[in-house]
Amino acid sequence: MPELISSVDCLHLSIEIGGMPIRVNTTDAAFLGMLQDRYAGFVSASEHPAVEFDVDLARPGSGDPGADVRVTQHAGRWALERGDFRAEWEPASRTGRIRQSANPYSIDAVLRIVHTLVLAQEGRGFLLHAASAIRNGKAFLFAGVSGAGKTTISRLAPADATLLTDEISYVREDVRKDVRKQDNRYMAFGTPFTGELAKLGENVSAPIARLYLLAQGPENRIEPVAPGQAARELLANLLFFAEDQELVQRAFHSACEFVSRVPVSRLTFVPDARVWEMIG
């Protein structure tokens, strides 16, 4: 008589971004391999994940990844939805479930959303549409909408610059006690969230020295930006999805706090490597 019950191996992987490990459980070895390739450099050995997701794989091709994202909260549970995935996450138990097909893009979106929610809840950081790089021990952010030059400035980075991302920057306040209160304590972390360059950032971090708002023009120049304008442009480039009044307010204050502590300038540049002579 054949066995009616057979054991199913549960495979897992921890993806650590911004110092926060998220564990993904699956029963599909091929999917796990896909994730290991996709998040190489961000795979963590941590046994203490901040969040743990079980992934249920649906048939390929189901759902539209171009559909709008909806992120809502009810009774302590978050629901994350797009055409190509549905996910639930309960922060209290640190567990959740994702239903998607075996592709890396859906889970990538879930990870981004979860990080935006955690950072907004903390009120001490955010994800930003910005390239970022470390030079001389300091991190520089280059924010702008699609076409503003994030990929271009990343591509032009000199050999002594470490690319953190060409698309989505991870900003988090350093709250260690040994960091003095009056210091600018914001750190930029590398992310695996790529843009046109399709190159993962390095999984390292550094204190943020300046945020540049990108513009392309006939000459290279750097101009100061008033805090109000800086806040408007930063908020316009913030990744935020939650339909949640309290989190919206926290994200707003977090962005305003950032521009009141970190220098913000407008960087107008022509697309050649000389622009980096002004940075660092």
Add this chain to the structure above:
Amino acid sequence: MSRLYVARNTRVAARNLDGEMMIMSGKDSTLFTLNKTATIIWQAADGATPLDEIVERQICPEYEVEPAAALQDAENLARELATHGILDVSENPIVPSNPPVTVTAGDSR
């Protein structure tokens, strides 16, 4: 003529950045920047002080305008801010349930 009372809406977040008052709606994430007059009204909108008193004490001295004309402009402005959910407007004093926190740049929270 009835008096008008104004109160800061509790569902918005406000921040004064280098003298520029920025307000974000918690409902739909719309961002507003208040001009100087709107900022005066916003900051004085405690729900208990009638708008005419705010105008007389804080707007007329600032702009050297006739109280009646200034009040009319202020009422129009207050009602417009109310349509955006920034202010609550009533002909009776408004008891704030949970006042929004306004933070000035550089303040620790």
